[in-house]
Amino acid sequence: MDVRSPLPWTRHLLFWSLALGGLAIDLWSKHYMFSQPDLLAHDVRWVWTGHAGFQLSLNEGALFGMGYGKVWIFAIAAIAAAIAIPVWLFILGAARDRSVTIALGCIFGGVVGNLYDRLGLPGLLWSDWDPARTGSVHAVRDFILVVRRWPPQGQFDVWPNFNIADALLVCGAIALFLLSWKRPATADQPEAAVTN
Template identity: 75%
Template sequence: MDQRAPIPFNRHLTFWALACLGCAADLWSKHYMFSQPDLLAHDIRWMWEGHAGFQLSLNEGALFGMGQGNVWVFASCATAAAVAIPVWLFVFGAARDRGLTIALGCILGGVIGNLYDRLGLPGLQWANWDSARSGTVHAVRDFVLIARRWPPQGQFDVWPNFNVADSLLVCGAIALFLISWRRPDRPPTPESAVAS
């Protein structure tokens, strides 16, 4: 890839639009779900009985709840990623690749959505969730519940609750994996980079 070719304007538009829309969808959906009285009362709102619905939870860890209690480590990593991704794309020129730009736009939207929660910006208080704790909640707000009963009359297996930001992060990571397997037939020219 010719590193001297200018980065097309549509790459900036694509990246920032995906990041902003993804983050907005995440924050709006969290705000909406965490304002529902039945969910705040710890009820489950089933969309498909026994399989998919909504249930509120707070995650002080990372993906699948790993690393519970290390909220500031994850917040620091998210801050570094929020700076590094645009720099890599637009300063070092990785944005010449459309697929990479799309995947990283989704990832940045998810990173910022969850970072907002880790910084305690929603203003939730622990006293409303756990009577043994006090202070501001610095945890990711999750609400999507996926469960299955196995065997059919047995106990539920529940997937860890997640949110829109988590979905963006996972889809972006899968896209990056698939992009890494891509083998172009020939190196792109500056003209093809601008056209795509």
């Protein structure tokens, strides 16, 4: 029989604050950037000339454009993740670890932010972006542009455009990877009680 202490309400607060806060920032930033006339004209707005700025793009794939055109597969995977993450945390007890709660809060916000776009909820039309295409856009709205040079005096090598949801997903995934290296409690060293 598992006699673990119940999860404190602060874990719910921590998770949902990160998840919903990240989601709100992601959706607001996409809405704001995709309403800027200069960016809608396919211009680049440099913040650091030649290195970092803003440029709009629509991504029908996943991170780095992988799986291009498989929007519905990614949408279904995102729905599954949006269900699985709270179950893993709050029913299966992963929220006992504060760091895991933080990482999964970031991932959840990123998953739902990009799912919103994949479902076509922003109401964009392809004809506004590509006259050869019709119908509503079911693609992730990206706008952060980072350009790097390799070698330093070489040609531009453009990193794929991304958004806040992508940053949340990547940071959360890296955190989970690093947390997986933590040494688990042994049988003679029981798990510490959950604290706020």
